[in-house]
Structures are given as structure tokens and as C-alpha cells.
Amino acid sequence: MKIMFFFPEAGSPKGAGDYSHYNLRAPLIKLGHEIIDFDFWEEEKKLGKEMMLAKVKEIVEKERPHIFYHGIVEEEFDVNLADYIRDYTETTSMIWFSDDDWRFEHSMRWADHYSFAFTTCKEAFREFHARGYDNVILSQWGCNTDLYHPIPSEKLYDVTFVGQPYKGRTELIAFLKEHGVSVRVWGQGWENFSQLRDIAHGYLPHQKMLEVFSASKIVLGMAWCSFDGKTPQIKGRTFEYPACKAFQLTNYDKRVLDYFTEKEEIVFYNDKKDLLDKIRYYLAHEDERNFITEAAYGRAVKDHTWEKRYELMFKEMTARSGKNKLPLVYKENVASISKVAKNIDHTPKISVISYVYNYGNYLKELIPSVLNQTFKDIEFLILDDGSTDNTKEVVESFCYDQRLKYVYQDNIGKDNRFNELIERGLQLTKGEFVNFVGGDDVFMPDKLERQMKEFEKTPYLDIVFSDLFFIDDRGRVLPGDYKSQESVSFNKGTLARMLFKINFIAHPTVLMKRACIDAMGGFERWWCADLHFWLKSAPFLNFKFIDEKLIKYRIHDKGASTSAVNADITFSETNNMLQVMRSKYTIIDLYPEINYCINRAKALYSAYVELGNNMMLAKIPQVSLAVDEYRRALEHEPKGVEAINNIGLAFFLLGDRKKFIEFFQYLKDNASHIEIIRANIVFAEQMASGKQGEVKFTLLNELIENNEFVRAKKMLNDEHLKTMMSNIQNLNNGKESYRKSVYEETEKLSGEGKYAEAAAKLETLFDSFPDNSTLWNDLGVLYYYADETGCAVGYIEKALQLDPGNLEAKKNLANIYLETGKCEMAIDMFYDILKEHPDDAEVLSITGDVLKEIGREVDAVGFYERVLKLEPHNVRAQECLERLNNVLSSYQ
Numbered sequence: 001m002k003i004m005f006f007f008p009e010a011g012s013p014k015g016a017g018d019y020s021h022y023n024l025r026a027p028l029i030k031l032g033h034e035i036i037d038f039d040f041w042e043e044e045k046k047l048g049k050e051m052m053l054a055k056v057k058e059i060v061e062k063e064r065p066h067i068f069y070h071g072i073v074e075e076e077f078d079v080n081l082a083d084y085i086r087d088y089t090e091t092t093s094m095i096w097f098s099d100d101d102w103r104f105e106h107s108m109r110w111a112d113h114y115s116f117a118f119t120t121c122k123e124a125f126r127e128f129h130a131r132g133y134d135n136v137i138l139s140q141w142g143c144n145t146d147l148y149h150p151i152p153s154e155k156l157y158d159v160t161f162v163g164q165p166y167k168g169r170t171e172l173i174a175f176l177k178e179h180g181v182s183v184r185v186w187g188q189g190w191e192n193f194s195q196l197r198d199i200a201h202g203y204l205p206h207q208k209m210l211e212v213f214s215a216s217k218i219v220l221g222m223a224w225c226s227f228d229g230k231t232p233q234i235k236g237r238t239f240e241y242p243a244c245k246a247f248q249l250t251n252y253d254k255r256v257l258d259y260f261t262e263k264e265e266i267v268f269y270n271d272k273k274d275l276l277d278k279i280r281y282y283l284a285h286e287d288e289r290n291f292i293t294e295a296a297y298g299r300a301v302k303d304h305t306w307e308k309r310y311e312l313m314f315k316e317m318t319a320r321s322g323k324n325k326l327p328l329v330y331k332e333n334v335a336s337i338s339k340v341a342k343n344i345d346h347t348p349k350i351s352v353i354s355y356v357y358n359y360g361n362y363l364k365e366l367i368p369s370v371l372n373q374t375f376k377d378i379e380f381l382i383l384d385d386g387s388t389d390n391t392k393e394v395v396e397s398f399c400y401d402q403r404l405k406y407v408y409q410d411n412i413g414k415d416n417r418f419n420e421l422i423e424r425g426l427q428l429t430k431g432e433f434v435n436f437v438g439g440d441d442v443f444m445p446d447k448l449e450r451q452m453k454e455f456e457k458t459p460y461l462d463i464v465f466s467d468l469f470f471i472d473d474r475g476r477v478l479p480g481d482y483k484s485q486e487s488v489s490f491n492k493g494t495l496a497r498m499l500f501k502i503n504f505i506a507h508p509t510v511l512m513k514r515a516c517i518d519a520m521g522g523f524e525r526w527w528c529a530d531l532h533f534w535l536k537s538a539p540f541l542n543f544k545f546i547d548e549k550l551i552k553y554r555i556h557d558k559g560a561s562t563s564a565v566n567a568d569i570t571f572s573e574t575n576n577m578l579q580v581m582r583s584k585y586t587i588i589d590l591y592p593e594i595n596y597c598i599n600r601a602k603a604l605y606s607a608y609v610e611l612g613n614n615m616m617l618a619k620i621p622q623v624s625l626a627v628d629e630y631r632r633a634l635e636h637e638p639k640g641v642e643a644i645n646n647i648g649l650a651f652f653l654l655g656d657r658k659k660f661i662e663f664f665q666y667l668k669d670n671a672s673h674i675e676i677i678r679a680n681i682v683f684a685e686q687m688a689s690g691k692q693g694e695v696k697f698t699l700l701n702e703l704i705e706n707n708e709f710v711r712a713k714k715m716l717n718d719e720h721l722k723t724m725m726s727n728i729q730n731l732n733n734g735k736e737s738y739r740k741s742v743y744e745e746t747e748k749l750s751g752e753g754k755y756a757e758a759a760a761k762l763e764t765l766f767d768s769f770p771d772n773s774t775l776w777n778d779l780g781v782l783y784y785y786a787d788e789t790g791c792a793v794g795y796i797e798k799a800l801q802l803d804p805g806n807l808e809a810k811k812n813l814a815n816i817y818l819e820t821g822k823c824e825m826a827i828d829m830f831y832d833i834l835k836e837h838p839d840d841a842e843v844l845s846i847t848g849d850v851l852k853e854i855g856r857e858v859d860a861v862g863f864y865e866r867v868l869k870l871e872p873h874n875v876r877a878q879e880c881l882e883r884l885n886n887v888l889s890s891y892q
Contacts, residue, residue, distance in 0.1 A: 001066035001329055003028055004036040004059065004091075008073055011037030018521070020071055023144050023236065024096075027306035030146070031330070036065055040076045053078050060091055066326045068093040072110060082113035090326045092116070092317060098141075100124035101233040102225040111136055115325075116317050120234060122255050137316050140259065141236040142306040143243040147206070150245035150297070152794025153214040154763050158182040158283055160216040162209055163237070165189045168229030169222045170196065175272050181279055183220075186212065191586040194635045198600040202585040205520055205540055213246040217283060221250025239304045242266075242296035247289050249278060259304060265296040348379040348403070350448055350511070351431030355383040355421040356439030357411065360390035362554070365475065367398045369442045375449035380404045382439075383425050386411025405429075422523045426514070434517065436530075437508045442471070442552040451511040454544055460771060460802060462516040462541040466509040466550040473556040482506050482553065487545050496538035497590040500578060500622070501614040503531045505543070508551050516541050527573035535581045539589060574620050582625055587611070587632070593712035601636045606702055606709040608633035609642050613699055616650065626650050641671045642700040645680060649697045652687070660684070676700065739765060746782075755786035773803035781812055792816060807837065818846075823854050841870045845877060857884050 005011070005028075007020045029035060036059065043052040060068060068091050070077060085093045093114040097107040100121035107124070111117040111133050118139045119125050128136035159176065161169070164187050174195055176183045183199060186209070190200035204212060213219055219241050225231040232253040241248040242265070250256070252268040260266040267282065269275035282289045302308075314330045321328060352370050356363065363382070370380050380403055382395050387408075395406045407428055412420055422436065433455070435448070451464045467487070470478040486498040498504070507530035520537045523529045534543075587607050588594050597603035612629030615622040630647035633640055648663030664684035671677045676698055683696050702710060742765055749758035759782040762775070769775050780796035783789075793816060799809040814829035830847040833840065848863035861884050867877040 001326075002034045002036065002063065003067045003069055004038060004063070004065040005069050005071075006038045006040060006056070006077075007069075007071035008039065008041045008076075010039045011035070019236075022147050023142070023306060024071065026146070027142075027144055027310060031307060031310065036063060044076065049076075053081050057081060057084070060085055060089055064089075064326065065091050066328055067091065070095045070114070072097065072107075077110075079110070079113045082110070086113065086115050090324060092321055092325045092328060094118065094313075094317070097121075097124070099233075101231055102227055115322070116320075118313060122258075135320075137313065139309055139313055140304075141234060141239055142304050142309040143236070143239040143300055144306050145243055145301055148210070148240040148243040151210050151214040152791055152798070153211060155217045156215040157184055157212070157217065159218045159220060159279055160184050160186070160212055161220040161222065162186045162204060162212060163222070164226075165193065166222075166224075166226040166229060168224060172220075172222060172272060172275070173199075176276065176279070179276055181276070188584050191632075194632070197587060197604055197632075198594065200586045200588065202589045203536075205537075207519055208540055210244055213241065213244040216246060217286075217289065218249050218279060219246045221248050223250055223253065239300055242293075242300040243304075245293055245297045247282065247293045248296065249275070249282065260296060260299060263292070265292060265299050267292065348431045349377040349452070350375065350379075350433045350435060351426075351429035351514070352378055352380045352435045352437060352448075353383065353422075353425035353429060354381070354437050354439050355385050355425055356387065356391060357385045358387045358389040358391065359439030360387065360394045362440040363391060363394045365442050366437065366439055367395065367404065369445075370437070371398065371401050371404065372445065373443060373448045374446045375452055378403055378448065379429055379431060381425055381429050382406050383421065383428070384408040385421060418527070418529050419523045419525045422529065426517065426522075432514055433511055434514050435508075435511045437551070438554070440554040440556065441508045442475075442554075444550050444552070447509075447550040448511065450546060450548065450550060454546065455511075455513075458542075458544065459804060460542055461513075461544050462537075463505075463510055463512045464544045464546060465505045465511075466546040466548055468506055468509055468551045468553045469549045471552045471554050473554070475552070475554075477552070478555065482509075483545075483547065488547060490543070490545075492539065492542065493592045495543060496535060496585060497611060497614065499531065499535050499538060500582065500590075500611070501617065502619045503528075503534070505530075505534050506551075506553060508553060527569055528577055531574070532577050532581065535577075536584070571620055575622065578620075578622055579625060582628075591713075593709060596712045597708045599708055602707070603709040603712070605633045605637040605640055605643070606707065608636070609640070609646065609700075609702065612643070612646055612650075613701060616646070616653075616699060621653075623650050623653050627654070639670070641667065641674065641677060642703060644671075645677060645700045648684070649680075649699060652697070657687075660687075674703070739769065746778075750782065750785070755782050756788075758782050759786060771802055773799045773806045773809065775799075776802065777806060777809040777812060780809070784812075784816055789816065789820060805836065807833065811843065814846075818850060823850055826850055839870055841867050841874070844870070845874075848877075848880065852880070852884065857888055860884055861888070 005025055007024070009018075009021075011021060011025065025035060038056065038059070040052065043055060047055065059065075068085050070093070072095055082093065085091055094116045095110055095114045095118070097111075097117060097119045100107050100119045101124070104121070104124050104127065107117070107119065108128075108131075111128060112135070115135065117128075117133070117136045119128065119136060120138075120140050122138060125136060125138040159181055160183070161173065162185070163169070165185075170190075170193050173183060173185055174193070177196070177199060184201065185196065185199060186201045186204050188203055190196055191202070193200070221237060221241065223233055223235045223238060225233045232251060232255075234253060234255060238248075238250070238256060238259070242260075247267075249267050249269060252270050256266065256268075262268060267278060269278050311330045314328055318328045354366065367380070367382075370378070382391075382405070384391050384395070384406065392406070392408065395404070398404055399406065405428070409424070425436070426434070433452070437443070447466075451466070454464045455461055467481060467483040470480050470482070472478055482504070484502055484504045486502060487504045490498050516537070517523070520533065520540065523533050587604060590611060591603075591607040594600060594603045594607055608629045612626040612633065615626035615629060627647060627650045630643045630650065633643040634647070637643070644663050644666055648660050648667070651657075651659040651663065661684065664681055667677050668681050672681055677700075680697055742761060746758045746762045749755075749761060759779055762779055762782065765772075765775055776795050776799035780792045780794075780799065783795060784792035793813065796809050796813045796816070799806050800813070803809070810829060810833050814826045814833070817823070817826035817829060827847065827850055830843050830850070833843050834847070837843065844863050844867045848860045848867070851857075851860035851863065861881060864877045864881040864884070867874055868881065871877070
């Protein structure tokens with residue numbers, strides 16, 4: 001069917017469109033339906049509401065969609081147009097109500113204007129029908145199993161919750177914490193509650209959220225209306241948790257019993273005490289917990305997918321649809337569509353993308369610098385965003401090189417829609433690695449080769465960036481380095497907080513894996529889209545700096561980010577973006593050192609003071625944000641003189657003299673014995689008396705430097721110690737000796753046939769060696785011997801993700817496929833091994849055995865012959881070959 005998808009940010013996997021794109025829209029495409037996206041927010045913004053509605057009418061009349069599908073937000077549509085579509089077109093209209101638990105009256109105003117309305121609230125459904133609205137159908141949230149699925153993981157957390165701190169949630173989490181439950185939370189807003197800051201984390205990319213679900217013994221379902229904190233409301237998570245094989249403990253809602261069986265597929269709690277008791281019970285009863293988890297998973301994937309929901313919705317609509325409407329079907333006959341032949345065109349390793357506007361003369365330098373790279377396996381896209389100069393002619397003069405591609409489009413950069421330019425560039429290219437470069441920049445000859453060597457040396461890297469030369473409008477090298485102290489000192493734990501101070505990742509220098517762009521939800525709608533992407537991905541991707549100048553970065557008056565004309569918008573947009581991103585991280589996200597401090601309150605104070613100072617000293621100062629950090633610091637240490645001094649200075653810079661004087665009066669009364677503060681007080685008094693002069697304030701760092709937090713910071717920044725932080729108790733013994741002792745105990749248990757215990761012992765190394773491919777492989781073998789085949793496959797696949805060249809892991813996975821009857825998968829894996837190791841006699845022999853077993857005797861002969869070439873005296877291969885030749889000759 002053709003479905004017009006009338007949703008906010010329709011078709012967009014970002015922002016408000018994120019949920020509908022992946023959960024409501026994606027299953028329709030999977031079922032074979034054609035989607036016409038209509039983003040009513042964007043269209044109204046561009047056209048105005050009246051013209052937007054006219055465009056809807058035009059599309060419905062011209063395209064004749066089978067269904068007009070409205071995901072309502074507020075008053076974005078028009079009842080008269082809704083009536084027209086319902087009564088005078090062949091299109092069936094439907095509207096989706098997801099919040100009738102608390103805004104039923106709003107839905108009432110719209111329901112009667114559509115062919116069908118769907119509600120997730122049982123009580124609302126009954127009330128609709130009591131009032132004569134027979135077109136309303138009860139449906140429910142579902143789960144997209146392509147999006148929500150299990151991930152093999154050890155259970156790292158006792159109790160977790162991912163979501164916003166709606167009313168009622170914070171009280172419950174605080175209660176659990178106070179009663180000794182090891183609970184952690186993720187989501188925007190938890191940092192506002194000081195008593196929860198030591199267990200609160202910020203936003204999670206989708207993959208990381210799945211990892212949290214899978215690593216949790218218990219996930220909390222706190223499913224109620226946000227406006228009152230108590231009215232139960234079924235939410236998408238009710239079905240997404242079980243789809244991830246997560247054990248769900250949720251507040252009681254009788255309506256959920258229509259979808260899951262209590263105590264067999266889901267567990268409810270009635271109040272705080274009941275929750276506490278059940279947490280303790282199910283933490284202690286792992287087998288019972290696992291049984292419920294498995295049952296819930298089976299139920300979710302069988303009955304509660306979005307595909308199943310649409311099947312029932314469309315069947316109901318078909319049975320009741322009007323005679324003048326286009327016929328509706330649940331699922332298009334996609335099986336009848338002929339398979340498209342595989343694209344045999346070469347896929348380049350690297351895509352270089354440049355979107356340009358009137359940069360023709362500069363392109364004369366950029367294009368040859370890219371095409372003449374020492375690394376040749378590239379494609380180079382010039383996306384011309386409406387240029388009116390000689391850009392096209394310049395590009396065409398280089399089109400003798402088939403790696404160069406030129407695409408012209410109407411200008412959208414003038415509206416600062418840089419994320420759309422980026423997205424368009426990605427759609428038009430297909431390289432595994434991506435490099436965005438300005439049309440006015442220049443590559444050094446070995447830029448790409450140098451960076452590819454880093455990826456080859458360290459496969460788990462996602463982003464490699466470098467230093468650069470500054471050049472002027474005429475190409476002359478200017479003095480100065482882009483490289484900063486942060487460039488050479490950051491690590492995964494410190495990168496995000498450093499980026500709040502200075503953007504030391506120059507986007508034209510960056511070579512990145514295309515897959516990591518998708519994993520992080522792409523580039524979003526910001527003037528400073530690159531800095532936003534580095535910030536949101538800093539804790540989750542792996543960055544590497546090369547201390548070499550690999551590009552020439554041009555500074556001139558027409559540059560988007562370097563011209564004086566754009567200075568104001570750069571400043572304001574950066575400010576806005578940093579404020580948004582700060583709200584998405586908690587202090588523990590930015591300072592993981594806090595996790596290793598016993599005195600959490602003191603560590604929180606220290607972290608907030610330092611972060612506030614970084615905001616004050618940032619390349620684009622964030623004084624208002626700094627005030628927020630100092631205020632939070634004072635919530636943990638109300639008399640902290642560093643925070644009081646610094647917040648006073650911040651208010652001075654903001655022009656609030658009253659608060660400035662207030663804070664420094666406190667210092668005069670309580671801390672004037674400290675020399676550095678005494679000097680600040682003198683200056684404050686001069687300012688208060690109206691004397692003008694040079695600002696001589698001193699911003700304070702920790703006055704007591706040798707404290708627990710400072711030691712933890714040193715540990716995180718120490719290259720030798722940072723990978724050992726999560727296993728501090730073993731620091732004195734040394735990492736390697738600890739690993740060796742664990743392996744010795746594991747081998748002893750394994751020798752006694754205690755494979756599950758051996759695996760549990762080996763898992764204790766995860767904190768110290770999270771990226772060790774051999775460890776994951778060894779665990780997979782132990783789980784296989786423990787008859788946990790699913791876990792075994794998951795662990796060995798993880799080993800191959802970390803090290804695609806791990807030969808032992810490939811052999812083990814192939815053998816498990818073989819043992820479980822998946823012969824074709826085993827053969828594919830053996831073929832993959834032989835690409836890199838064509839002379840591995842063992843693999844050649846096993847492959848021959850498998851081929852013989854499944855009746856491919858002729859192919860098997862070839863493999864045994866290869867074995868004998870390598871090992872002429874291999875008796876077994878000789879016997880197998882002789883028997884096969886006899887069998888084959890009997891066929892002739």
C-alpha cells in the first residue's frame with residue numbers, strides 16, 4: 001500500500017522523529033509498503049500553516065495514498081481537511097492517540113474527523129464508544145525487533161533504569177538507594193537531583209542502551225503519566241524490555257495482563273516496600289529470573305511486534321472500510337518482487353566529500369590534492385550547493401579521473417541546513433571510511449594513507465584526526481598550530497569534558513568510519529554540527545590524534561566558520577549547542593574519576609569546580625554554564641571557598657554586581673586568611689567602590705591538591721594506569737600477574753569439568769581487559785562446553801568484532817556452526833579463514849569433510865588434494881581422497 005506518513009520530522013531518524021521513524025515507520029517499510037513522508041513541523045515552518053495544508057490536499061489528490069496516517073501532537077492539522085480526506089477521497093485516514101490516559105479530551109476533538117482512530121488506553125476506548133465513536137479501535141505500543149534485541153552480556157548491574165526523571169521516579173530511585181540497592185539511572189535530567197548524582201548518567205546512544213538492558217539483572221518499569229507521577233500508563237518500554245531479554249519489574253497495571261502473564265512473563269510491584277522486597281528476592285533467585293525473562297522474550301517477539309500490531313489494525317480497518325476507498329492489505333507481496341542482482345561495481349575504501357558554494361578558484365587546489373593522494377582507493381564527491389561562479393567548469397576540468405563525482409543542487413546551505421548537506425553527501429557515496437573537507441582546504445599528499453595505517457594498526461578506532469597548517473587566502477602558510485595540550489592528552493574518559501573547553505578536532509582532518517556516523521544518529525541540525533557530533537560521541541567512540549600536519553586549513557573572509565561576518569552566529573550557535581549537550585551529560589559522565597572516590601560528596605564538589613573553571617576559560621566562554629556548575633558544587637560543600645570565589649567572579653562578568661559583592665563579602669568574613677583570596681577581596685572592594693581598572697581576579701582551582709579526586713584524575717590521565725582503573729584492587733599485583741592467576745584458576749576448573757564456574761571466573765577480567773579478543777574467545781569456548789551455545793556464539797562473535805583477524809575465534813565459531821548442524825554457515829566461515837590462511841591444512845581437511853558430508857563430493861576432492869600438496873604423507877587425506885574418487889567413478 002501507499003501510506004502518507006504525517007508525523008513530526010517524518011522520515012528523520014533524529015530529534016522528535018526518532019521514535020516514529022524507527023518504531024512506527026520502519027515496520028511499514030519492512031512489510032513492503034510505500035511511504036510518503038510529510039514532516040508537518042518543517043513544512044509549516046517553511047510554508048505557513050495554510051500553504052502546508054494545501055500541500056497535503058494536493059498530495060492526497062495526486063498520489064492517491066491508500067492510507068493517510070496522522071501522528072498527532074497538538075493542533076497541526078485542520079478538521080475540515082480531515083473531513084474532506086475521510087469523505088471525498090479514496091484514501092482511508094487514521095490517527096494515532098498515544099496519551100489518552102491523560103489527554104483524552106484533546107483526542108475527542110479529533111477522533112470523529114478520521115476514518116479510524118487508534119488509542120492505546122483501554123478506558124479511553126470504552127469512553128469513546130460510550131459516546132458513540134465507533135470508529136475508534138484499541139491497539140497498543142509494540143516493539144521493533146530489528147531495533148530492540150538481546151545482546152550477549154554478563155550482568156554488570158543489579159538494577160537499572162533508562163529514561164527521564166518524571167515525577168515519582170526520583171523518589172523511588174532515592175528510596176532504593178537509601179535502602180542499599182545498587183541502582184543506576186541514565187537519561188537527561190537526573191543530575192538536577194543532588195542526592196542521585198553519584199548514580200546518575202546522561203543520554204545513551206541506542207546501541208549502548210541495549211547493552212545496559214542486557215547487562216542488567218533487573219530493569220525497572222516506572223510506567224505512569226508524567227504530569228502526576230502516579231496514573232499508570234502503558235509505554236513502549238513495556239514491550240521493548242522483553243524483546244531485549246531484560247527482566248522487567250514494573251508498577252502494577254491490570255491492563256498489562258492483556259499482554260503478559262503475571263509471574264510467568266512479567267513481575268509487578270505494588271509500592272516501594274514491595275519493590276524493595278521483590279528486588280532482593282529476584283536478585284537472589286537467578287534461575288527464576290531467567291525463566292521469566294525467556295518466557296517474556298518469546299511472548300514479545302511472537303505477539304507484540306509492530307508488524308503484528310499493524311496486521312491487526314489493517315485487518316480491522318479492511319473489515320470496516322467504506323466502499324469508495326482503495327482496498328487495504330496488511331502486507332504487500334514482496335516475495336513476488338524479483339531479486340536485484342548484486343552490484344558488482346567497486347566499493348571504494350574512502351569517500352571524500354566536499355559540499356561547496358562559490359569556491360571554484362579554491363577547488364583548483366583541493367581537487368588535485370585529493371586525487372593525487374598516495375592512498376588511491378577513494379571516491380571524491382563535490383556536492384555543489386547552488387554555486388553561481390565557475391565551480392562546475394573547474395570540477396569538469398578534472399573529470400578525466402573517474403573517481404571524481406560532481407552533483408549540483410539548489411542552495412540549502414543559506415538556511416544553515418548543514419546536516420542535510422552532510423546527509424546528502426553520505427547518500428551519494430559508499431566508502432567504508434568518510435572524510436568531509438571544505439572546498440577551500442588542501443590535503444597533504446599522504447594524509448589518507450597515514451590515517452589508514454592507524455586504522456589498520458588499531459582496528460577498533462572510529463575517528464582519526466590530526467594537526468594542520470593554517471593558510472591565508474593566497475595559500476601562504478600562517479604561523480600557529482591547531483594542536484593543543486588537549487589534543488595529545490585526552491583519553492576516552494576525559495574527551496567529552498575537554499571538548500566543552502575547546503574544539504581541538506578540526507573536521508577536515510578527520511577520517512572516520514561510516515558505520516560510526518549511523519551508530520551515533522548522524523550529524524544534527526547545528527551551525528557547529530561537527531563539534532556537536534564529537535561531543536555526543538566522545539564517551540562512546542574511539543578517537544585517535546596524529547601529531548602531524550595533514551591538511552592546509554584556509555583562513556579567509558568567505559569561510560563559513562572563519563569569517564568575521566559569521567562570528568556572531570558561530571558564538572551564539574556554539575553557546576546554544578553546548579548548553580544542550582551539557583544537559584545530556586551528568587557529572588559522572590564527564591568525570592568518571594568520581595566512581596573511584598570513597599568520599600563522593602567531596603569528589604562531586606571538586607569535579608563541579610573544575611568543570612566550571614573550564615567553562616570560564618573556554619575558547620568561547622560559557623559563563624552562565626559555569627555559574628550552574630559552581631551552584632551544584634556548593635550543594636555538596638556549601639562553604640567551599642573555591643566555588644564561592646569563582647561564582648562571584650562569574651557574576652561580575654555577567655554584570656550582576658549585587659551578587660558579586662555578596663559572595664565576596666562572605667569570603668572577606670570567612671576566608672581572608674588565604675592569600676590568594678585576600679588579593680581577590682581587595683580587587684572586589686575596589687570594584688564595589690567604583691574604581692575602574694584592569695580585571696585582576698584569580699580563578700581558583702582546588703586549594704587542597706593532594707585529595708582523593710585529584711589522585712583519581714591523575715590515574716585516569718596516566719597512560720600506564722588508566723586501563724586499570726576499573727580493577728583498582730589489583731593495581732599492586734600488576735595487571736598481567738592478575739590475568740595470569742585468573743587463567744590458572746580457570747584452567748583448573750575447566751580441567752575438573754566445571755565449565756560454568758570457569759567462565760564466571762574468567763569474566764572477572766572484563767573490567768581490566770574489555771577489548772581483549774582472546775578473552776572473549778576463551779569465554780565462548782567455556783560456555784560452549786557448558787552447553788550454553790547461544791552465549792558461546794555471542795562471545796566469539798564479540799571476539800571477532802574486536803579483532804576480525806582472530807584465527808582461533810574464527811575456527812571455534814566455524815566448529816560450533818558445524819556441531820549445531822549449520823553446515824553452510826560453517827563452510828562460509830572456513831572459506832573466510834582460507835582467504836587469509838590458504839595453507840592451513842587443518843581447515844582444508846575439515847572443509848573437505850563437511851563438503852563430503854553434505855554431498856558435495858567434487859568440491860571435497862579439491863580440498864583433500866590441497867591438503868596433500870601441503871602434506872604429501874597425510875594418510876587420512878589420502879584415504880578420504882581415494883574413497884571419494886571411487887564413489888565418483890561409480891557414478892560415471
